[in-house]
Amino acid sequence: MxxxxxxxxxxxxxxxxxxxxxxxxxxxxxxxxxxxxxxxxxxxxxxxxxxxxxxxxxxxxxxxxxxxxxxxxxxxxxxxxxxxxxxEKCIPAFFYRPQYEDCTVLKDQWIRAKYERREFTGEKNNFRQAYCSDQFDTTLWKKGKDNKHFLKRIFQLSRKDFTLRYFIKEDSKLPKAVISMKDLNAVFQPEKIGHAHGLQISYVHDKRTRNLFVYHEKGQVIVSLFNAIRATRLAYLQKKHPTLRDNDLIPQITRYCLKEGYMEKTGPTQREPFKKRWFTLCSVNRKLLYFKSPLDATELGAVFIGTESHSYSVSESSGRSTRGGRWHFGVTLHTPDREFVFMCEQEQDQEEWLEAFRKVISQPMTPEDYANEANMRRGK
Ligand SMILES: [Zn+2]
CATH class of the missing domain: 1.10.220.150 (Arf GTPase activating protein)
Structure with a gap:
C-alpha cells in the first residue's frame, strides 16, 4: 500500500x-x-x-x-x-433516528432533514408544527385487501381524536376505516411491499390484526407521515399513561417485530400435514401471528407467548419427514393449551426463531399482558 x-x-x-x-x-x-x-x-x-x-x-x-x-x-x-x-440541537422526542440497519428512505430523509432542511437547528419551528399539526392529510397508494393491486386512497391523521382514517375518494362522505392510535403500529417494509417507500400500518380490528400496505412516490412525504404518526402515538400514550416518562413511552410508539419469516406448521394433533406459513413475532405484545402469505390483511391465527413460570417454553426438535413437511429444522413451542411444532428451512432460521422465542419468554409480564393473554385464550 x-x-x-x-x-x-x-x-x-x-x-x-x-x-x-x-x-x-x-x-x-x-x-x-x-x-x-x-x-x-x-x-x-x-x-x-x-x-x-x-x-x-x-x-x-x-x-x-x-x-x-x-x-x-x-x-x-x-x-x-x-x-x-x-x-441535532432540538430533535422532537417522537422523531425516529435511523440506525445502520434501517431502510434507505429513512436514512436518506434523516440526513436531508438534518443538513438540507435544517429541521433540528432551532432556527425555525415550522417543521415541528408539520409533524404535530391537528391534521395530516396525504394520498397514498394502498394495496387491495384481497388482491395485489395498489390504488390511491386518501389518508387523514388526526391528533384531535387520535385516529387515522382513510377514504376511497376525495369526495367520499364516510371513511372506509377509522383506526384508533391505541394499537396502531407503523414500520417500513420495502422488501416485503416491493417498493423502496413501502410502509406497513397494523392495528387491531375485531380482535384480529389488520395490516395495510402503503407507499408514496416521494420519500419525504412517507417519512413525514411516519413521523407524524409517531408524534400522534406519543401524544396518545402520554395521555393514557400520564405518570410514565417519555423514555418509557418512546420504545412503544412504533416497533419492529422481533422476527418474521416462513416456517412450516402442523395442526393441533400434530398428525396434520405441514403447511408453509408466514410468521411474525412481536416482543411488545408477546404475540406470534401466522399468515398464509406476507402481504395478507389479517392473520390465520395468533399465539400468546407467556413466561416460563406460566408453562411457556421452547425447544429444538428433530426433523420429521412424514406428513408432507419439506423442512427439517424443528422448533417446538409449549404453551399451557397445546404444543406447536414448526419447521424451518435452514438451521440459522431455527436458531433465530429459538432465540426470539426465548427472548419473549424471559421478559416479565405486564398487567396489560395478563389481560391480553386472558382475552386471547377466551377467544379460542
Ligand atoms: Zn452511516
Missing part, C-alpha cells in the same frame, strides 16, 4: 477519537468518509446519501482522497460532536 499523505494520517487519528469513531448519521463504528463542508465523519453508506446533497455536503474518503490543510483544520475544529450540537 502506498504511504499515506500526512493529512490522511491526521484524519485517521481524528476519526479514532470518541464522537468521530461512529458515523455521524447512522452510528455504525469506524467511518471511512467525511463531509468536508459539514465537518463530519460518516460511513460509506451514508456518504452515498450525502453525494445527492451537493449544495450542502461534499464527501471525500479520509484514506484515498487528497486533503488540503485548511479542510483538515476544519475537520479538526468541527468533528461529529460539534456538528451534532448544531444539526
Amino acid at each position: 502506498a504511504s499515506l499523505d500526512r493529512n490522511n494520517k491526521i484524519l485517521i487519528d481524528l476519526v479514532r477519537q470518541p464522537g468521530n469513531n461512529r458515523c455521524a448519521d447512522c452510528g455504525v463504528p469506524d467511518p471511512d468518509w467525511a463531509s468536508c463542508t459539514l465537518g463530519i465523519f460518516v460511513c460509506l453508506n451514508c456518504s452515498g446519501i450525502h453525494r445527492d446533497l451537493a449544495d450542502v455536503s461534499r464527501v471525500k474518503s479520509i484514506r484515498l482522497d487528497l486533503w488540503d490543510d485548511s479542510l483538515v483544520q476544519f475537520m479538526r475544529e468541527r468533528g461529529n460532536s460539534a456538528a451534532k450540537a448544531i444539526y
